Amino acid sequence: MSRTEPTSSQGTSSQGPSSPGPGGVQPGERAVAPFRRPRPSRGGTALMGLWALGGVIGAGAPALIVPPNSDGASLPRLLGAFSLTLVGVAVMVLAIVALYRRGRDGGVLVLAVVPTGVLLAGGMMMLGTQLF
Numbered sequence: 001m002s003r004t005e006p007t008s009s010q011g012t013s014s015q016g017p018s019s020p021g022p023g024g025v026q027p028g029e030r031a032v033a034p035f036r037r038p039r040p041s042r043g044g045t046a047l048m049g050l051w052a053l054g055g056v057i058g059a060g061a062p063a064l065i066v067p068p069n070s071d072g073a074s075l076p077r078l079l080g081a082f083s084l085t086l087v088g089v090a091v092m093v094l095a096i097v098a099l100y101r102r103g104r105d106g107g108v109l110v111l112a113v114v115p116t117g118v119l120l121a122g123g124m125m126m127l128g129t130q131l132f
Contacts, residue, residue: 044099051095051112058088058119066130078130085123092116 062081066073073081096112 044102047095047099051092054088054091054095055119057091058085073130078127082123082127089116089120
């Protein structure tokens with residue numbers, strides 16, 4: 001009798017082909033974990049909104065005081081526009097520092113510091129080009 005019966009270690013099961021294997025997975029299927037989408041917290045969303053509001057204050061309000069296409073403006077108007085830029089930058093920095101302290105995520109810090117720095121540099125360029 002050269003015929004051998006397969007053992008359980010050779011891949012046959014006494015449960016049959018329709019019963020699930022270990023972990024509830026059907027034979028021949030791949031076990032995949034369910035996808036869980038990250039949900040932002042309300043505080044984090046509010047801080048990102050505050051950061052965006054700082055950007056609007058820092059870029060929009062000075063443009064209303066000194067229009068970008070103006071040839072020259074008085075010194076008080078320029079200083080008022082630049083001070084609003086600084087207020088907007090300060091709001092952005094405070095919001096991002098609070099957001100970073102909540103999650104300690106360096107990516108959030110980098111993605112927020114770059115536009116904040118650009119806004120500050122743009123305000124200084126606006127001040128310099130209007131003065132000189």
